[in-house]
Amino acid sequence: IGGHPDPKRKDIRPKGVARVIAVGSGKGGVGKSTVSVNLAVALARAGQRVGILDADFYGPSQPRMLGVTGRPGQSPDGRIMPPQAHGLKMMSLGLMVDEKQAVVWRGPMLMGAVQQMLADVDWGELDVLIIDLPPGTGDVQLTLGQQKVLDGAVIVSTPQDVALIDARKAIDMFEKLKVPVMGLVENMSLYICPQCGHEAHLFGHGGVGLEAERLGAPLLAQIPIDLETRLGGDAGTPIAAGETAAAQIYADLAQKLL
Numbered sequence: 195i196g197g198h199p200d201p202k203r204k205d206i207r208p209k210g211v212a213r214v215i216a217v218g219s220g221k222g223g224v225g226k227s228t229v230s231v232n233l234a235v236a237l238a239r240a241g242q243r244v245g246i247l248d249a250d251f252y253g254p255s256q257p258r259m260l261g262v263t264g265r266p267g268q269s270p271d272g273r274i275m276p277p278q279a280h281g282l283k284m285m286s287l288g289l290m291v292d293e294k295q296a297v298v299w300r301g302p303m304l305m306g307a308v309q310q311m312l313a314d315v316d317w318g319e320l321d322v323l324i325i326d327l328p329p330g331t332g333d334v335q336l337t338l339g340q341q342k343v344l345d346g347a348v349i350v351s352t353p354q355d356v357a358l359i360d361a362r363k364a365i366d367m368f369e370k371l372k373v374p375v376m377g378l379v380e381n382m383s384l385y386i387c388p389q390c391g392h393e394a395h396l397f398g399h400g401g402v403g404l405e406a407e408r409l410g411a412p413l414l415a416q417i418p419i420d421l422e423t424r425l426g427g428d429a430g431t432p433i434a435a436g437e438t439a440a441a442q443i444y445a446d447l448a449q450k451l452l
């Protein structure tokens with residue numbers, strides 16, 4: 195995996211995949227990977243055949259979040275077999291490189307990797323492929339947008355101004371690439387104290403909703419800060435696979451994207 199993209203390789207969209215939805219953000223650390231994996235699990239629980247491609251090459255976290263280790267296998271025709279976990283097919287650069295190793299690649303290497311992880315992986319028949327993008331507006335997003343891979347994008351932001359400013363840039367990029375923005379997800383919107391029930395808006399309040407209104411795009415979900423969500427991510431058991439209030443939020447989000 196890696197290497198320069200093949201300019202002759204135009205059609206990298208996997209043939210058996212009905213819909214490809216990217217999950218993007220302006221900034222890192224806002225919960226884009228967490229939302230990607232839990233949305234994917236919730237879609238699978240809603241009966242969809244789902245794959246998740248971890249294209250966050252600089253910080254591939256999906257193997258950990260899904261509890262997948264080891265190298266993927268090969269299909270009889272020499273393609274990469276995506277491992278399965280929690281009802282999903284998944285692929286990540288994190289499965290191909292050492293977790294402790296830094297990915298020090300320029301744009302062309304990343305674009306080559308994204309091409310391969312779409313076209314050289316045996317995704318089979320899927321109703322939806324979720325792509326966990328790198329944060330920001332870089333080469334991977336451009337490649338996917340220009341090569342007409344994406345049917346839509348969901349943008350994750352916290353309500354904090356610095357995150358929102360960058361989220362706006364990501365939205366602007368998708369509009370320029372003519373990728374429909376399906377809606378916004380406000381993550382870490384609220385902290386509810388498990389002891390006393392007190393509610394605190396740690397990162398501010400209402401900003402993502404206002405941005406959605408400005409865009410005329412739906413505010414798809416408001417997801418509180420939740421210890422179980424963080425623990426589940428670290429342990430490889432996504433919260434959406436359980437029966438908590440957070441799992442219900444993801445189930446509702448999935449319904450909006452069916």
Ligand code: ADP
Nearest residue numbers: 222223224225226227228418419420423424427
């Ligand atoms: P990004 O993909 O935007 O860099 P991550 O999904 O890796 O962000 O999330 C960053 C950290 O925040 C992770 O440790 C994750 O478990 C945690 N996190 C994300 N969303 C929530 C949430 N709603 N509640 C608690 N922790 C969260």
